[in-house]
Amino acid sequence: MKKSKIVIDPITRIEGHLRAEVEVDDKGIVKEAWVSGQLFRGIETILKGRDPRDAGLLAGRICGVCTNSHFRGAITSVEDAYSIEIPKNADIIRDLMAMALFIQDHVVHFYHLHLLDFADVTSALEADAKSATKEAPKYTKKPYRNSVSHYENVLEKLNKFVKSGRLGPFANAYWGHSEYKLSPEQNLIVLSHYLDALRFQTQISKAVAIFGGKTPHPQSLVVGGVTSVADMLNPQRLNDYLFIMKEAKEFVERAYLADMKLISMVYRDEIKQGVGRANGNFMCVGGYEFEGEKKLFCSGVIYGHDFKNIEEFDESKITEEVDRAWYDENDEICYTDLNEDGTLKTEKKDDKYSWIKAPRYDGKTMETGPLARVLVSYHRDNELIKSFVDEFLDETNLEMMDLSTTIGRNAARAIESNYVCEYVFKLVSRLIQNIKYYDTDTWSKYEFEKKPKNTKGRAFLEVPRGVLAHLIDIEDAKIKNYSVIAPTTWNATPKNIDGFRGAYEEALIGIKVQDTSKPLEVLRVLHSFDPCLACAVHIIDTKGKELSRYKIKTL
Structure with a gap:
């Protein structure tokens, strides 16, 4: 052969x-x-x-995308070496930064790094805006920015890209490839969210910066806790974080998750064949404590x-x-x-x-x-996540094994984003509850000179x-x-x-x-x-x- x-x-x-x-x-x-x-x-x-x-x-500079993750990993390893137990509030603030990063990373990955493997820009140019408004409700009850005027505006932007000859992010792709299966209207819907996600990623970055001081490369993480106590005690800062996360939750539910359902249904045959397994x-x-041992x-x-x-x-x-x-x-x-x-x-x-x-x-x-x-979480009976997984599988008529595929891998990422969005608000409530009862500690004092040398x-x-x-x-x-x-x-x-x-x-x-x-x-x-x-x-x-x-x- x-x-x-x-x-x-x-x-x-x-x-x-x-x-x-x-x-x-x-x-x-x-x-x-x-x-x-x-x-x-x-x-x-x-x-x-x-x-x-x-x-x-230093470790935070390993990557400009995963910066918060490596920063936290480094200081946590030092805290483990010196047996330093950080305050509950510091742990919550670190988690709030991490949760915002989860959502940002997943949305940016799907739309700006991966979507063009499934969505054909040239096909979207042939779409009918009115027909697109009728297609979108098949995947969610409240489609994101689902109007004729919005889709017409997106078509105008896409046409300008093509006519100018400067395709920017849409250049050098395999347009017209036989493996693109979305209809013109479906392509228009997901590409409209591609453009919306550009704004989304700037907003969600602000959520990380509220407690991190800046992003990428936050400055508030230190051995022993965090330094962002003033932000934690400022009602306006907490409200700013919550407002951004509410917008993020809306986008994840009405755009990201819906688009993932759309692609899962269109590429159902590929999923059932186990492609990418x-x-x-x-x-x-595991990790990210919720309530007690949960x-x-x-x-x-x-x-x-x-x-x-x-x-x-x-x-x-x-x-x-x-x-x-x-x-x-x-x-x-x-x-x-x-x-x-x-x-x-x-x-x-x-x-x-x-x-x-x-x-x-x-x-x-x-x-x-x-x-x-x-x-792992689903099959270990994690009651916090099961309903999110079951709902997605039911609506797409898929099974658990179907997630172990190329498209299923993306579906798991969207499910996780939806799940994390729900969890964030309960985490903020825990922080507010601690503050309410005068627990405002964010750093554990330690004497470095007295810590083990080796x-x-x-x-x-x-x-x-x-x-x-x-x-x-x-x-x-x-x-x-x-x-x-x-x-x-x-x-x-x-x-x-x-x-x-x-x-x-x-x-x-x-x-x-x-x-x-x-x-x-x-x-x-x-x-x-x-x-x-x-x-x-x-x-x-x-x-x-x-x-x-x-x-x-x-x-």
């Missing part, structure tokens, strides 16, 4: 630099895949020798889609390997050149082809993220893209070693010497590429994970030596 290789480099509409090489047979079926992290950075090395209290400010290993560490997400590990037997998460089962990543046995840089034709070296079992290390849980590759959280700490958090771990080793009151295992590190892991594919590569196996010159199907699968390569790789030569020089060819 004849095989050929498709190379996509770089994969756009993600954070960082990702390359994919897939081997397809003469029918276009993907038989093998290699996904390579092409970005290398040096935050972990930069942290060495620093004061542990500065870890958050990985190996069924899911991991979640948590927003449950922890647990699922193997092979066995939803009935969920194991407890055990951090001692985590290992990291580098056999097929560009490191040697001492974690030093060990880059190997590409083949003469520009492809990755992947023929041998020990060929190295990625900057991403290979984390394993009990020797297995794991998928982490919104899908893992929804599956100690270790760790933090495991659920963040928008999945499980994030920050591990710190402190010696003589300075950071000796620092390690980050980000969600994308789990999902984009190379095969390693064990031969197990990571979630990215496994999800690509078996998909059919209709046109090898326009591999839209490959992009759909990879984008569904919301890749963040900036978070996944951290390497630098501290002496400033030039390691290698690269030139990217652009068309």
Whole structure:
């Protein structure tokens, strides 16, 4: 059987630099895949020798998108090392910032990084605005900005883009591809929300900044708590946060969730075929306390889609390997050149082809993220989330297994957004209740000089893209070693010497590429994970030596 290789480099509409090489047979079926992290950075090395209290400010620079997540991960690991228990209010404020980030990240990912894999701009130009107003109510009782005048205005904007020849965000796509299945009116509806989401993301960012001081890179998180006590005690600031979140909830329910239902119904056949399904290993560490022992997400590990037997998460089962990543046995840089034709070296079992290390849980590759959280929490009878999942599945006539697909992965993200929006208001109520009874503490005093000089700490958090771990080793009151295992590190892991594919590569196996010159199907699968390569790789030569020089060819 004849095989050929498709190379996509770089994969756009993600954070960082990702390359994919897939081997397809003469029918276009993907038989093998290699996904390579092409970005290398040096935050972990930069942290060495620093004061542990500065870890958050530096680790927060790992990514400009996940900044709040890494900041919190860093200071939480230090608090764990020094056994510092932060006040309840500080925990709530950190959660309020995190919840706003969850919603922002999910909405921005769907509309601005992933939607154009399903929505065809050229088809939308043929839509009838009046017909669109009749189509939208099929997916929600109160469609977002569903009027003839609004859709006509959107059509005018889209036409201006096309006539000007400057398509901006709509440039370089596979318009007219046979795998685009939305009708002109359906395309118009979701693309109108694409434009609405541009404003949405600026507003939701303000919610993070209210308690963070600014965003990206908030300044209010410190070891021991938060510094935003004045904002917490200011009724206007609390009201500003609530107003933004109410608007966010309306957009999520009336636009985002509705659009996800629309796409799920149109692409139902693809979902039922299991397109984009990985190996069924899911991991979640849980978190975000709600009431007493109740948590927003449950922890647990699922193997092979066995939803009935969920194991407890055990951090001692985590290992990291580098056999097929560009490191040697001492974690030093060990880059190997590409083949003469520009492809990755992947023929041998020990060929190295990625900057991403290979984390394993009990020797297995794991998928982490919104899908893992929804599956684990639902099957651990989390009463807070079950109704949201059941409602979506009922309205789309889908089953739980259908979520373990490319489109299902996106559906889980939308369900989670709706769920988080509901939870936020109850969290604010808890904060107001504490203040009402004169509990205004936001920082736990500690004496750094009296803390252990040699100690270790760790933090495991659920963040928008999945499980994030920050591990710190402190010696003589300075950071000796620092390690980050980000969600994308789990999902984009190379095969390693064990031969197990990571979630990215496994999800690509078996998909059919209709046109090898326009591999839209490959992009759909990879984008569904919301890749963040900036978070996944951290390497630098501290002496400033030039390691290698690269030139990217652009068309």
